[in-house]
Amino acid sequence: MIRFEQVTKRFPDGTVAVSNLDLDIDTGRITVLVGASGCGKTTTLRMINRMIEPTGGRILIDGKDVQDSDPPTLRRQIGYVIQQAGLFPHRTVARNIATVPLLLGWSRKKAKARALELLELVGLPAEHANRYPHQLSGGQQQRVGVARALAADPPVLLMDEPFSAVDPVVRAALQDELLALQTHLRKTIVFVTHDIDEAIRLGDKVGVFRPGGGLVQYDTPERLLAAPKDAYVDDFLGTDRGLRRLSTVSAAALTPSDGPAVTEHTPVDRARQLATQHDSEWLLVCDPHTHPLGWAKAADLPGTGDVSGAAVTPVGRVFRLDADSMRGALDSAIMSPAGLAVAVDADGRLVGTVPLATIHASTP
Amino acid sequence: MNWPWVLDHLGYFGDLLLEHLSMAVPPVLYGLLIALPLGVACARWPRLYGVVLAATSALYALPSLALFIFMLDFTGLTITTVIAPLTVYTLSVLVRNVVDGLRGVPESVRQSAVAMGFGAVRRLLQIELPIALPVVIAGLRVATVSNISLVSVGALIGFGGLGKLFTDGLQRAFLTPILVGIVLTVVLALVADTLLVLTQRLLTPWSRR
Numbered sequence: 383m384i385r386f387e388q389v390t391k392r393f394p395d396g397t398v399a400v401s402n403l404d405l406d407i408d409t410g411r412i413t414v415l416v417g418a419s420g421c422g423k424t425t426t427l428r429m430i431n432r433m434i435e436p437t438g439g440r441i442l443i444d445g446k447d448v449q450d451s452d453p454p455t456l457r458r459q460i461g462y463v464i465q466q467a468g469l470f471p472h473r474t475v476a477r478n479i480a481t482v483p484l485l486l487g488w489s490r491k492k493a494k495a496r497a498l499e500l501l502e503l504v505g506l507p508a509e510h511a512n513r514y515p516h517q518l519s520g521g522q523q524q525r526v527g528v529a530r531a532l533a534a535d536p537p538v539l540l541m542d543e544p545f546s547a548v549d550p551v552v553r554a555a556l557q558d559e560l561l562a563l564q565t566h567l568r569k570t571i572v573f574v575t576h577d578i579d580e581a582i583r584l585g586d587k588v589g590v591f592r593p594g595g596g597l598v599q600y601d602t603p604e605r606l607l608a609a610p611k612d613a614y615v616d617d618f619l620g621t622d623r624g625l626r627r628l629s630t631v632s633a634a635a636l637t638p639s640d641g642p643a644v645t646e647h648t649p650v651d652r653a654r655q656l657a658t659q660h661d662s663e664w665l666l667v668c669d670p671h672t673h674p675l676g677w678a679k680a681a682d683l684p685g686t687g688d689v690s691g692a693a694v695t696p697v698g699r700v701f702r703l704d705a706d707s708m709r710g711a712l713d714s715a716i717m718s719p720a721g722l723a724v725a726v727d728a729d730g731r732l733v734g735t736v737p738l739a740t741i742h743a744s745t746p
Numbered sequence: 747m748n749w750p751w752v753l754d755h756l757g758y759f760g761d762l763l764l765e766h767l768s769m770a771v772p773p774v775l776y777g778l779l780i781a782l783p784l785g786v787a788c789a790r791w792p793r794l795y796g797v798v799l800a801a802t803s804a805l806y807a808l809p810s811l812a813l814f815i816f817m818l819d820f821t822g823l824t825i826t827t828v829i830a831p832l833t834v835y836t837l838s839v840l841v842r843n844v845v846d847g848l849r850g851v852p853e854s855v856r857q858s859a860v861a862m863g864f865g866a867v868r869r870l871l872q873i874e875l876p877i878a879l880p881v882v883i884a885g886l887r888v889a890t891v892s893n894i895s896l897v898s899v900g901a902l903i904g905f906g907g908l909g910k911l912f913t914d915g916l917q918r919a920f921l922t923p924i925l926v927g928i929v930l931t932v933v934l935a936l937v938a939d940t941l942l943v944l945t946q947r948l949l950t951p952w953s954r955r
Contacts, residue, residue, distance in 0.1 A: 462862065466854045468854035468858030470858075471855065471953075472953075473952070527858075
């Protein structure tokens with residue numbers, strides 16, 4: 383655990399970046415520090431590896447005061463990923479990744495082998511090993527930056543707005559990769575960003591900083607969205623806080639009902655009867671194995687025969703009770719012309735439907 | 747153009763060429779040796795850089811001939827009389843390039859070197875100076891070519907390498923040595939410059955884009 387005890391940083395010009403900060407950062411978790419620029423989040427991060435020295439209080443990593451290690455030694459045990467990657471332009475990708483192992487005195491051979499291993503871990507082809515950084519795209523450079531930070535297998539990883547310089551699509555991919563890496567690496571990651579979406583997406587815990595006000599709220603994303611501590615946090619979470627929050631709540635709380643479900647072989651009379659019974663203008667048509675196919679309008683059914691003759695609007699999106707969030711259920715309901723979310727099981731078979739109003743009512 | 751005279755004096759030209767090089771090359775090396783630590787210090791302490799910049803600019807503005815004559819009082823008729831002023835010129839050019847090169851190291855690169863656990867000296871030698879190298883070599887090219895041309899002026903005080911061909915031609919109103927002197931000086935400058943470009947290619951394969 384990384385513990386901040388009454389940590390203060392006053393710069394020589396008198397500005398106080400961090401004031402009496404108390405903060406416990408959990409081992410093996412992603413902790414995101416988020417806030418507008420000038421709120422002290424980067425200063426907080428950089429005090430962990432002594433790139434900035436606090437003027438008051440102390441910082442402990444697993445009970446050990448960081449002031450007891452000399453800075454280069456301390457830093458070689460803490461991975462660091464910087465904005466724009468900060469790769470060494472005069473060194474190849476492999477040599478960049480091998481930086482800390484070589485500083486720690488590993489043999490060249492071992493360091494090189496480790497570099498190749500990490501290149502694969504971050505999803506870059508081995509032939510990139512001998513390229514120079516400027517020959518890579520921004521996203522690839524950032525992956526190398528992550529690989530370089532992980533090279534000596536440090537227990538702690540500091541990430542300073544690492545994905546802010548790449549475009550949104552690449553950023554989302556890098557975020558996914560980080561989460562995937564973290565599921566088996568279990569590093570203690572401290573991640574600084576000004577992007578609240580990124581914070582909610584990545585953080586096991588999120589600390590919201592306010593310019594001049596320090597840490598305002600430190601909570602899980604769920605708690606943060608459900609109960610913002612004050613108007614500042616509420617405002618920072620944005621107007622679509624409710625929507626974001628749905629992503630953090632499991633859909634398991636919903637109880638689907640049978641709904642106006644028919645198969646292609648249901649006679650039209652029976653189908654019309656079901657629509658009336660469920661007070662629905664639409665019927666959910668399934669195949670014989672109860673996989674939902676789409677929606678058919680009851681009023682447009684043929685006069686005789688079965689449902690297979692009807693025009694069917696494909697089901698836009700289905701959701702799973704055990705795997706999706708309320709957000710998934712909401713999307714399913716919104717995309718259905720009937721306003722009904724379609725719940726399926728792991729095999730894609732119909733479990734039931736949930737009306738939009740029920741989803742709204744089920745969100746705490 | 748008196749070709750028979752040219753062919754008669756090939757050995758002499760060779761001697762002059764070597765003498766020319768012996769005065770043009772050492773100042774570049776000495777200048778570099780002084781400019782590197784001075785430039786590093788200037789990059790770190792901007793105030794020092796202000797003083798050094800003013801001093802080197804003033805020295806650079808002095809006419810070379812005046813400096814040669816001034817040096818005669820101290821170093822007499824030795825090769826040092828030419829080498830010392832040229833070292834000062836080289837230094838004036840190179841200090842700026844060393845400082846510019848170091849300032850050109852991206853802040854994110856510097857920060858990440860600190861964060862990886864490089865100490866100050868190691869960071870300078872392994873990260874900052876190598877990245878500054880292309881700019882430093884650009885300065886070396888300017889200084890080298892300019893030295894090769896300035897050495898000739900030394901002929902007026904008796905040391906001039908190929909410059910002797912100019913004084914000789916002038917005194918005897920004989921055009922051929924002057925032309926030979928010009929051609930050899932230009933060729934020498936081009937060869938030296940090419941060697942430096944090749945050196946850079948070799949040392950900084952990463953900077954080719």
